[in-house]
Amino acid sequence: MLEVRDLQVRYGNITALHGVSFTVQAGEIVTLIGANGAGKTTSLHAVSGLLRPTQGQIRFLGQDIHGRTPEAIVRLGLAQSPEGRRVFSGLTVAENLAIGATPWRRRGDAIEDDLDRVYTLFPRLAERRTQLAWSMSGGEQQMLAVGRALMGRPKLLLLDEPSLGLAPIIVEQLFEQIVRINQQGVTILLVEQNAAMALAVATRGYLLENGRVVLEDRTASLQAHPLVKAAYLGG
Secondary structure, eight states, X not given: OEEEEEEEEEETTEEEEEEEEEEEOTTOEEEEEOSTTSSHHHHHHHHTTSSOOSEEEEEETTEEOTXXXXXXXXXXXEEEEOTTXXXXXXXXXXXXXXXXXHHHHHTTOOOHHHHHHHHHHOHHHHHTTTSBGGGSOHHHHHHHHHHHHXXXXXXXXXXXXXXXXXXXXXXXXXXXXXXXXXXXXXXXXXXXXXXXXXXXXXXXXXXXXXXXXXXXXXXXXHHHOHHHHHHTSOO
């Protein structure tokens, strides 16, 4: 579904990604793990069109999307829930979700089924559909950010640090829903500093350090790897 080859991204004179390569097959949950600054978010931003790579290839569903605008990439079926949630604080839950459905509303499509799906996944959002986003808890805002991305009807959902700043019990609940979203047919590329949680739900994983992929394997093997155990799992 997604193929990233030899990706390089620079911020001015600083190279953030040094030839990063990874793949995501349809139906998988694939995770990119690593410390802060390893290049995980940069990788997602390059895939979703928010950053323009200096070299490399990005193919989604067989099409070269390198250089396409974020809007065009969303229309192909790739949506991102960003780090820090970035909900529209002055808008209600329902209005935030409607913004996520913009490509389909412009086509004249009905979005009621999409709303029902999000509200079924996250009943808290249904209870608060008229509430302004700024007044919600961090966990509720994260649910809203994921729900807003789902309103774009993605085939591939990019999740950037969904556990950031959330209480452990909320993280567990959120990841249960991430698995459920995947079971409903959405492929997921997950970026997480919480390596234990990410590896618990993912099919395969890649470990990034200093803008390079240093390990890649199925998650059971990564969980048992001495480097991962020592640096990321507290082993």
